């Protein structure tokens with residue numbers, strides 16, 4: 577696997593090992609860590625442009641909700657079939673060895689949790705949970721999927737339809753689809769994910785800040801840092817003069833502020849770091 581990275585990247589990895597050694601590391605991840613699991617990064621090179629549904633559209637229109645639920649259900653099935661990759665597994669190993677304090681992720685795919693990471697702050701929420709907007713009852717996505725299939729037995733994953741990073745695939749036809757409602761109060765359900773146009777809950781961001789505050793270094797991986805929360809966490813670390821390592825193929829908004837920038841795939845780099853970083 578180490579053969580997959582070039583000489584410059586290998587030199588950057590050893591510089592990162594020097595900068596990170598003896599420190600407890602917070603890790604911030606974006607869509608780039610999940611691409612090796614077959615989940616595309618819609619901000620990466622050559623990604624198709626997409627217009628995500630806004631929370632206003634979802635909350636105000638039954639038609640939008642129907643479209644959302646068909647796509648979200650099909651996307652969930654594809655996500656559930658995806659497996660954690662060597663990057664997710666190496667991150668979990670770093671935490672197990674006491675070198676990583678935890679992971680803050682912008683991804684909603686749940687792959688860090690499935691890889692065995694224990695302290696995971698899911699900034700944008702998770703597809704695993706659904707909640708009722710009226711009574712607050714929380715539902716497990718797997719149970720909801722069973723209900724959706726029972727109500728809509730004709731629903732299938734269309735062939736060659738691109739899987740979106742939020743687990744939404746473009747539905748071909750949504751006519752007749754029965755949108756699930758709360759089994760307690762019949763209220764409107766909403767997946768526990770931050771929609772386009774929605775803010776990250778303040779307590780979620782505080783949790784991420786706390787994780788960075790309790791660490792002596794920060795790795796940012798697989799994110800171009802287009803999302804502001806990532807830049808804000810980077811600045812928190814920078815103010816405390818912590819070493820900051822950025823792992824990403826392509827430029828990011830944080831490159832000029834990084835101690836070390838590694839231009840390589842996150843799976844390869846985390847596998848190397850998990851192998852090379854000495855015990856504390």
Ligand SMILES: [Zn+2]
Pocket residue numbers: 708709710711712713758759760761762763
């Ligand atoms: Zn309810």
